[in-house]
Amino acid sequence: MQILKNASWIENAKDYGTVCPTFRKKFAIKEEIKSAKLVITALGVYEAAINGEKIGEFVFAPGWTSYDKRLQVQEYDVTKMINSENEICVSVGNGWCVGRLAWADRWGLWSKEKALIAELEINYSDGCTEFISTDETWETAKSAVQFSEIYDGETYDSRVVPGDWEKSAVKAHSKDVLIPQEGEIIKEQEILSAVKLIKTPKGENVIDFGQNLTGYLQFTVGGKTGDTVEISHAEILDYDGNFYTENLRSAKQKISYICNGDFATYKPHFSFQGFRYVRLDKWPTDINLNDFKAIVVHSDMKRTGSFECSNPLVNQLYRNVIWGQKGNFLDVPTDCPQRDERLGWTGDAQAFIRTATYNFDVEKFFVKWLHDLKAEQHEDGGIPHVIPDPLRDGGNSSGWADASVICPWQIYLTYGNKVLLAEQYESMQKWVEYMRGRGKVEELWNNDWHFGDWLNLDNPDVSETPEYKHLIGSAFYANSTSLLIKAGKVLGKDMSEYENLYKRIVKAFQEEFIKDGAMVYQTQTAHVLTLHFGLADNKEKIAADLVKLIVANKNHLATGFLGTPYLLHVLTDNGYSEVAYSLMLQEEFPSWLFPVRMGATTIWERWNGLNEEGLIHDPGMNSYNHYAYGACADWMYGVMAGIQIDEAKPAFSHIIFKPITDARIDYVKASIATKHGLVASQWKRNGDKIDYKFEVPQGCSATVIIDGETHEIGAGIHETHN
Numbered sequence: 069m070q071i072l073k074n075a076s077w078i079e080n081a082k083d084y085g086t087v088c089p090t091f092r093k094k095f096a097i098k099e100e101i102k103s104a105k106l107v108i109t110a111l112g113v114y115e116a117a118i119n120g121e122k123i124g125e126f127v128f129a130p131g132w133t134s135y136d137k138r139l140q141v142q143e144y145d146v147t148k149m150i151n152s153e154n155e156i157c158v159s160v161g162n163g164w165c166v167g168r169l170a171w172a173d174r175w176g177l178w179s180k181e182k183a184l185i186a187e188l189e190i191n192y193s194d195g196c197t198e199f200i201s202t203d204e205t206w207e208t209a210k211s212a213v214q215f216s217e218i219y220d221g222e223t224y225d226s227r228v229v230p231g232d233w234e235k236s237a238v239k240a241h242s243k244d245v246l247i248p249q250e251g252e253i254i255k256e257q258e259i260l261s262a263v264k265l266i267k268t269p270k271g272e273n274v275i276d277f278g279q280n281l282t283g284y285l286q287f288t289v290g291g292k293t294g295d296t297v298e299i300s301h302a303e304i305l306d307y308d309g310n311f312y313t314e315n316l317r318s319a320k321q322k323i324s325y326i327c328n329g330d331f332a333t334y335k336p337h338f339s340f341q342g343f344r345y346v347r348l349d350k351w352p353t354d355i356n357l358n359d360f361k362a363i364v365v366h367s368d369m370k371r372t373g374s375f376e377c378s379n380p381l382v383n384q385l386y387r388n389v390i391w392g393q394k395g396n397f398l399d400v401p402t403d404c405p406q407r408d409e410r411l412g413w414t415g416d417a418q419a420f421i422r423t424a425t426y427n428f429d430v431e432k433f434f435v436k437w438l439h440d441l442k443a444e445q446h447e448d449g450g451i452p453h454v455i456p457d458p459l460r461d462g463g464n465s466s467g468w469a470d471a472s473v474i475c476p477w478q479i480y481l482t483y484g485n486k487v488l489l490a491e492q493y494e495s496m497q498k499w500v501e502y503m504r505g506r507g508k509v510e511e512l513w514n515n516d517w518h519f520g521d522w523l524n525l526d527n528p529d530v531s532e533t534p535e536y537k538h539l540i541g542s543a544f545y546a547n548s549t550s551l552l553i554k555a556g557k558v559l560g561k562d563m564s565e566y567e568n569l570y571k572r573i574v575k576a577f578q579e580e581f582i583k584d585g586a587m588v589y590q591t592q593t594a595h596v597l598t599l600h601f602g603l604a605d606n607k608e609k610i611a612a613d614l615v616k617l618i619v620a621n622k623n624h625l626a627t628g629f630l631g632t633p634y635l636l637h638v639l640t641d642n643g644y645s646e647v648a649y650s651l652m653l654q655e656e657f658p659s660w661l662f663p664v665r666m667g668a669t670t671i672w673e674r675w676n677g678l679n680e681e682g683l684i685h686d687p688g689m690n691s692y693n694h695y696a697y698g699a700c701a702d703w704m705y706g707v708m709a710g711i712q713i714d715e716a717k718p719a720f721s722h723i724i725f726k727p728i729t730d731a732r733i734d735y736v737k738a739s740i741a742t743k744h745g746l747v748a749s750q751w752k753r754n755g756d757k758i759d760y761k762f763e764v765p766q767g768c769s770a771t772v773i774i775d776g777e778t779h780e781i782g783a784g785i786h787e788t789h790n
Contacts, residue, residue, distance in 0.1 A: 071141050071246040072107060075187040075201035078236035080208040088213040088338065090159045090230050091184050093206045097152060100193045104150050108186035109141040111179040111241065113163030113338050116186075118149040118156050126253040127365060128338070131399040132164045132412075133436070134456040135178035137443040139245045140436075142253075150190070156200075158184055161216040161338025168217060169458040171317060171408050177458050183241055207233040216338040219319035219408050221301075224337075226328040227293065251367065251436030254399050256283070258364040262357040266345075268310045273348040275360055280344040280670040280693050282395040282405035283365035284323075286335040291327035291352030298350040299323045301343035303406055303692040307682050311347045314687035319408040327352065340365055342395065342406025342693055344669065366394045369428035372741040375704050378734035379653065381661045382704075388664065389698035392671040393420075393427055396695045400437055400455065404673065404691035411454040412437065414463075415519065416696040418471035419633045423702040425482035426740050434479050435488055441472055442495040449502030464502070465519045466541035467630040472499045473548040477555055483743060484719030489555050500552050503545040504569070511569075511576035513541035523674055524628030525658055526591040531628075536589050539581045540630060543597040546573045550602070554715070578605045585609045592617050593631030599642065600634040611642035623650050624658055625675075633699035640707050640728060648707070649730040652700065660700055671698040709738035709749045714771075719743050723770040725762050727751055744768050754789070762786045 080089040106123060108116060109130045116123040123144050130140045160182040161167075168175045188200040209230040215223040263278035280303050289297055301321040306312040313321070321341045325334050343362075348355065375386045396402045400412035401420070417437075424430050441455045451469030453459060463469060476492040479485050507513045520537040530536050549570045556563040577598075581587065585606040587594045595614035597603075604610045618625070627635050639648035655661045658675035666678050673694030676685050684690065706712050710727025713720060720742040727736065727749060737750030745765025752759050764770045766783045774790050 070243055071248070072109075072185050072187055072201075072243060074199060075185050076203045077111075077183045077185045077239045077241040077243075078202045078204070078206055078208070079181050079183045079239050081234055081237040084210050086215040087210045088159055088161045088216055089182060089208050090157055090211040091202070091206050091208050091236060092155055092157045092233070093200060094153075094155045095200050096154065097150060097190060098192065098198070101147065101150055101190055102193045103145070103191045104147045105189045106144045106146050106156075106186065107141060107189070108144070108158070108184075109139055109246065110158075110160050110182065110184050111135065111139075112160045112166045112182040114158050114160045114184065115337055116144075116156070116158045118146055119151060119154055121149055123149070125255050127256060128163060128254050128340070128399070130249075131251060131254060132456060134440045134443045135165050135245070137245055138247050138440060140249045140251070141246050142249050146188070156188065158186065159211045159213065159337065160184055161213065162218070163338060164218060164456075168219065170411065173318070174458050179241070181239075183239055185241075185243070202236075204235055204238050206236045208236045209233045213337055216336070218339055218410065219321070220339070221320055221322040221324075221341065222336040222339045223324040224334060225326040226332055226334070227326060250432070250439065251399060252432050253368050254365060255368045256363050256365055257368075257394070259286075260362040260364065262360045262362075265355060265357055266309075268305070269308050270310045272311050273351065273355060274305070274311050275346050275348070275357065277344055277346075277362045278669070279391065280342070280395070280668075281362060281364050281391065282340060282342050282398060282693070283363045284336045284340050285346055286333060286361045286363050288331065288333045288359040289325065289327060289351075289353065290331035291329075293327060293329035295327040295352035296350050297323070297325040297327070297352065300347045300349055301341040301406075302345045302347070303343060304684070305345065306684060311345060312684065315684070315690045315692075316406055317408045317688070319406065321406065335363060340398065340405070342404065364394065366398050367433050369397060369430055369433060370741075371427070372429050373427040373705065373739070375701070375709065375738040377704075377708060377736045379732075381655065381664050382652065384664045385660055386701060386704060388668055388670050389423065389695070389701040390427055391669060392693060392695035392698045393424060395670060395693045397424070397428070397430065397433060403696075404694050406693065407691060411458070412456060413454050413468070414441070414451060414471035415453075415465070415468035415522065415629055416694075418467070418474040419629055419696045420699045421475050421478045422482075423699050425478060426702060426705050429741075431479060431483045431485060434475060435485070438476055438479075438488065438492055442492060445472070445495055445498060449498035451499055464516070466503075466513060466537075466544040468519060469499060470544045470548050472496055473551050477551045480555070480558065481713050481715060481718045484721070486558060490559055493555060493559060496548070496552050496555060500545075500549050500566070503541075503548070507542070509576065511572045512538070512580060513545040514538040514580070516541070521591075521593040521628035521630045524591070524593060524631065525626040525675060526593065530589055531591055531593075536591070536594070539589055539594055540597065542573070542577050542580070543601050543603060546570065546577060546603055547601040549573060574603055577603050582610075586613060590617065592626045592635065593628065596627060596631045596634050596638050599638045607642060611638070611644065614638065615644055615647055618647060618651070623647075623654060624656070625651055626658070629696050632697055633702075636700060636703040636707065640703070645707070645728045646730065648703070649732060652703070653732060660697065668692065671695050705738050705740065708733070708736045711738060711740060711747055711749050720747050720765075721768055723747055723764060723768065724773065725749055725770055726773040727760065729758060739763070758790050760788045760790065
């Protein structure tokens with residue numbers, strides 16, 4: 069059944085330039101109503117109100133999907149908002165659908181014009197039903213929002229009251245792409261107060277909120293009519309303490325507000341920013357910090373994970389991971405929330421997904437995003453670099469496109485979502501078949517261009533060569549084939565063909581990339597992927613060689629986006645937990661704790677976002693809120709606290725508790741709220757012994773493994789000593 073079958077798409081009849089339109093419909097009700105429901109969506113992003121009261125909590129509705137294939141429709145119960153005489157008003161901004169996206173100034177990729185479609189269903193107490201649907205009887209006028217873009221910010225003229233109403237234009241946009249709301253809505257989540265006012269060396273007035281975040285500024289101002297407020301946003305201050313925006317590239321991140329002479333509180337309608345600091349470029353009155361609030365905005369994910377240990381720097385790192393996820397899980401898993409990008413990069417998503425599923429309930433979030441991935445998948449099985457795809461440049465890089473396989477499998481493991489696995493199986497299979505046909509031989513993907521181990525710190529004479537990237541491509545080919553086999557078996561499919569293919573891939577990989585028991589390419593990531601994906605012919609030697617590389621690098625990591633998520637796990641799995649802890653606890657560059665020591669409140673894109681002196685790296689690609697390296701948190705949950713999933717019994721129906729302690733840590737405690745209830749683990753040093761406590765939800769069981777000793781436990785809280 070087609071959604072909004074009786075409604076028409078409407079647009080403003082005249083060109084409003086950059087001004088956002090407002091649509092309205094006045095109506096009276098006949099008698100007492102039983103219920104009223106608004107069904108609505110837009111090309112662009114919308115805000116709706118009835119009788120001046122905002123409808124719903126969804127900001128930036130209808131969210132970001134592959135609009136030419138899937139456009140979400142929202143339903144709101146508006147029964148209590150209806151009076152005898154009524155006016156419904158809907159303003160529409162450019163958003164992702166109509167505005168500019170990415171660094172090449174791509175405009176209007178899904179629609180050149182903003183448009184609205186809606187239907188108000190009123191059910192009367194006498195059993196009659198009335199529909200008020202968008203059509204040519206709706207009126208449109210210019211709103212007070214004079215300009216609004218995702219990257220560039222917003223200009224709002226509070227002197228403007230919509231007038232000169234005229235009939236809307238009916239347009240023939242497709243309704244076949246309309247789908248019910250599928251993902252989590254985007255909501256205002258937290259409000260942060262200003263921490264301090266800074267007068268920079270340049271004389272700038274800068275407000276510090278103490279936390280890098282994604283959202284927007286709310287302020288109260290009472291200037292004279294025509295006075296202008298201008299505010300810029302930034303993540304960091306430079307070495308000298310001045311406001312720094314070069315890393316935003318072309319994104320302006322500016323808010324302008326024109327006063328009407330009254331005290332008023334304003335926040336942007338159709339734009340969000342990534343920031344910790346705001347600069348008051350123009351402010352018409354005395355500065356009062358109480359007049360400024362930072363509103364944190366992200367998808368409405370329930371927090372599920374917690375972690376704490378005796379090391380305060382590690383605790384801050386964990387908080388940075390959480391804030392990095394909040395900052396970049398705004399309807400799609402974006403790489404960053406501040407510069408002219410903010411795209412759903414597949415590589416970042418697959419690297420981080422296990423951590424993501426422990427920190428928050430992201431099942432709905434990823435179901436929606438993976439459905440878009442499937443919709444964007446090319447006929448030949450290839451996968452774009454970003455989902456939804458405004459780049460439209462092919463894609464298909466190893467470690468990025470593999471999100472099509474890695475992400476559905478992890479959602480199954482964490483939540484037991486077999487339905488999604490079935491829905492995505494064809495997409496997973498098509499991606500494996502794409503890789504199968506791209507190599508010089510069927511068993512290797514030793515061809516094509518790849519990102520490689522993005523932003524790694526290994527020898528570029530090796531790590532940037534096509535041949536080395538072919539090792540990475542072949543390793544991910546093997547891993548995705550292995551996961552496809554697992555998914556197929558869960559779904560009851562005959563996977564013998566892919567099992568035989570996988571065996572041949574492993575054999576070919578070993579012959580091509582391992583000589584005399586040693587890796588051909590002496591990089592940390594080559595060893596990590598070979599070990600983690602089960603491709604080693606001599607695990608002991610290759611693991612020992614990895615440790616030698618780390619020691620030779622003065623106990624520092626050198627991995628990039630693809631090696632880092634598995635580095636600590638590989639060391640732990642192969643008996644080098646002390647080395648893994650040394651990397652986790654390393655405070656010098658490069659390390660996880662170096663940014664923490666430098667004052668980071670989110671995860672950086674680069675290990676060297678700042679150097680030891682505090683100087684800023686090349687601004688061309690340097691985000692300070694980039695969640696991928698936060699993948700280390702799944703090691704905090706899974707090794708430090710020891711909470712692990714049993715693949716044979718997903719969704720934590722059977723838990724494996726296998727904490728691995730270290731003399732440099734005095735206690736660890738962590739928990740994950742699962743579908744079955746709270747799973748928790750903690751340990752604490754007590755003299756020369758360690759006290760352990762484990763919590764198992766009702767209806768579940770667990771295996772406890774401590775120092776090689778194993779025992780089974782049931783539901784409840786269990787304590788032991790060792």
